[in-house]
Structures are given as structure tokens and as C-alpha cells.
Amino acid sequence: MDWKRSKSSWENQMRFAAPIKFFQACCIAAAILFGTMRAGAQTNAFAFPAIGTYSNVLNYAVSNVTVVVFYVWAYNTNGTQNFFGTSSSSSTGPTNKYQLDQLIIVPGLEYLLGGICTNASIDKSRGIIVDVLCGIVNQTIGVETYALLYSDDTVQLVEKS
Amino acid sequence: MTTPFSWSKNPDGTYSVPDFSNYSTKLTGTIPFYIPNLKWARVEVSGATNAVEDTFYNPPSNPIDSTGCLDLPLAYATNSASSGGSYGLKITLFDNNTFQIFDGDGNQIPETPFVLEMAKDSNNAYITVNGGDSGRGYMLQSSSDMKNWTNGAVQFVSPLPEAAAVPPTFSWPLASANQMFFRTATTNTVPTD
Helix, strand or coil: CCCCCCHHHHHHHHHHCHHHHHHHHHHHHHHHHHCEEEECCCCCCCCCCCCCEHHHHHHHHHHCCCEEEEEEEEEECCCCEEEEEEEEECCCCCCCHHHHHHHHHHHHHHHHHHHHHCCCCECHHHCEEEEEEEEEEECCCCEEEEEEEEEEEEEEEEECC | CCCCEEEEECCCCCEECCCCCCCCCEECCEEEECCCCEEEEEEEEEECCCEEECCCCCCCCCCECCCCCEEEEHHHHCEEHHHCCCEEEEEEEEECCEEEEEECCCCECCCCCEEEEEEECCCEEEEEEEECCCCCEEEEEEECCCCCCEECCCEECCCCCCCCCCCCEEEEEHHHHCCCEEEEEEECCCCCC
């Protein structure tokens, strides 16, 4: 038996089972008047960023980048592989995509590759692989997450005549 | 790989760094959201596909990554049905001591209310708790005077989809239940299996 029964069965119940009527009426009143109560206060509610579209997610991602990591793979002149890496971090994120790409990452790449250009032990003719990962530093536990934005590029040698 | 950049060897034997004026990063396939003190999360996807990420529903699926961030696949996060896209999202979080639900646009949405349903046989009354959102903690409370309420054990709404979940039913001796009121009270408790 439940509250969704037909009117006729409801009337039948009212006529022949008075104690249950009281019980059921009380339960209904409790459910309707009081609904669901909350036990304990809620604090520090999280405000989710605007998402749902590519531009919203891009805005969220760019503004939350607090660490940029650079990886470069190259070959030494003796044929062995070499790896270079560095990172930079900030307590606040960039204000827009151009700032992230051209004013933060590109200078870092130019600095890193500038060093490789003058490194005689690197075989420039074989090109290099450059990966850049942009992520969040979890300020509470100091863990870095590299998953907001990235690039995965190759740099190939062109000889000027 | 994207379009390669090139560096050049100059006539004097030196090398020049590439021109990065066209350099651009792109969004990764999974977008992390740092939510302080995130304890539990559940992501339900509907629309173009149906999926649930919840350790209690489908272990070891977990929308929380090893660094504690909530991860959303890019396709879901950027193509919300509430913005005219293909995927409906229901993101449920428990951080600090707060239970919250968000849609695919990141807007907070109200919780599904609990609705009590009553039944009886010759010996017992049965109170079935319908509604609520997966992972929500609650207690069934009883009172004879609607002033002093007695808490039942903490329960959690099933991680199963509503259509597959069997609502929990609590039994009471009919003689005492006849004179009692019942309600649910939510608890700010981290969900457990």
C-alpha cells in the first residue's frame, strides 16, 4: 500500500482503518511540512567555474595555469639521446591566451633553445622535440598537475645558404 | 605533432632559434579542476552518451585524479547540453563538508528532494525513502511530538541510476509507528560505499 493508490482505496482505508489514517496523516504532514532537514552547517562552498563551451573552458584553463614545464629531447653528436627540462611557476595565472603563449612560454622556449644552439655536443641536424605542459600547482599539498594546456612540437634544421 | 618549427644554421656556423610567433598551446583531453579539500566526486554524463564516474558505482572509475583534482573529459566539458551541445553533465562534489551539484555549464543546481512513502502490514509500518542524489548522506528521523527527533543511522543514496536503484525501506512496529512522525535529515558526511 502506498500513497499513490486510487481515490477509492483511499476512502476505503479511511473508513475501515482509523488508526492507520492517523499514522499516515502524520507521516504525510512530516514529509510535507518539514521536508528534508539539514544536520550541520555548510561552509566554504566551492563555486564551479563557467564551462560548457570551448571558450569558457579555455578561459578557465588559461587563467588557472600556475606552472609551465618545458621538455626538450635532442640527440648528441655521438648518437645518444639527451634531455633538457625546466619549469616556471607563478602564484597567479595569465590573463589571456596570448600572454600565456607569447609572453610566458615563448621566452622560455627561446632561452632553452638558445642554450642548445650553442651546445656543441648537440646534433642540430637531427632536430629536436619540444613539449610544453601547463598545469596547476595544488598550493595545499604542493602537487603539480599538468593537464590544462600543452604543445608537442618538432624543431627541424634549415640550413641558410 | 603540430606543424614543425625550424631553426637555422647561419653562414657563420652558428644556429638561430626558431621563430615562435605562431606558437600556440591547446587544451588537453582532460581538464583538471582544483577544488580545495575535495573528498568525493561523481560525474554523470547523459545525452549523446551515458556514463558514470564514481568509485562506488563503477570502481575503479574515479573523476578525482592522483593529485586531488576533479578531471573532466574535454569533450564533455566543452559541449554542454545546457549550452546547446551534446552532453548533459551532473557533477556532484563533496568538499570540506559541503555537498553540491553542478550542471555542464558549471552552474549549481538544486538537490533532488527526498520523498517518504508509507506502507504497512499487520505488524509493521514501512517507510521508504525515495529521491535524493547519489552519494547524499541522510538519516531517517522519528518523533512522537514533532519537537524531539531521534536520528536513525546515517545512510547514503545509492550510486546506482535512479531506475535501477531500490529505495531503502525502514520498518517500524506498527503499534508505535501509528503515533509517530518521520522525516529525513541530510548529513554533511563523506559518502561511503
